Amino acid sequence: MPPRFSFHPLTRGDLGDLHRWMHLPHARDTFGHWTFEAVEEVYGNSIDGVEPFHAYTVRAEGRGIGMMSWNRFRDFPEMRSCYEVPDLEAINCDVLLGEMAHRGLGPGLIRKFLREVAFADPAVTACVIDPHATNTSAIRAYEKAGFRFVRRVIDFEDKVPLHLMELTRAELGVWTAADALIGTEMHG
Secondary structure, three states: OOOOEEEEEOOHHHHHHHHHHHOOOOOHHHHOOOOHHHHHHHHHHHHOOOOOEEEEEEEEOOEEEEEEEEEEHHHOHHHHHHHOOOOOOOEEEEEEEOOOOOOOOHHHHHHHHHHHOHHHOOOOOEEEEOOEOOOHHHHHHHHHOOOEEEEEEEOOOOOOEEEEEEEEHHHHOOOOHHHHHOOOOOOO
C-alpha cells in the first residue's frame, strides 16, 4: 500500500531537508548549485511572503519527503516572456522529491498537488512545468501525469534548454491510473 501524502506550507525548520534533497544524486543537475544560504534567502523570502511563490513540504506518513512550489507567471514577467506564456493566470511548479524519487509516485503526486493546492485557487487556469530537456525521468513522469509538450526554450537564468509542458485545469479533471498510486480520489 503506497503512503498517504499531504502538503504543508514550508517552514524555516524544513530548509535543512530542502538543501539536502537538492544535493541528492538525482537532483544535483537541477538544484545542486544551491548553497544553504541561497536556500535560506529565497525560500525564507517565500515563507515570509516577500517572494510571490508558494512552497510546500511533501509529507508521507508525517515525514518530509520533498518540496513542491507554485507561482503565477504574472508575478514573474521575465519567466513569462522567456516561456512565451500569454495567460497571466497560468502557473509554474517546481517538484523535488528526496529519497522517494524514482518509485513511480511522481505522476499521482503532482496531480494531487495541483488539485489540492495550486488549482484550489479558481483563477488558476493551467500549469506550465519546465524540466531540463535532459531530465528524461521527470519528462516521463509529467507525461504520465497528463502534461503535454509545448515547446523548448533556453532558461533565462541558467541558460540551459527546458522542455516546457502544460496541463490545464480541464485536463486535470480526467482521472488516471497514476492517481490510484497515491490514493487520490476523483474530484468533480
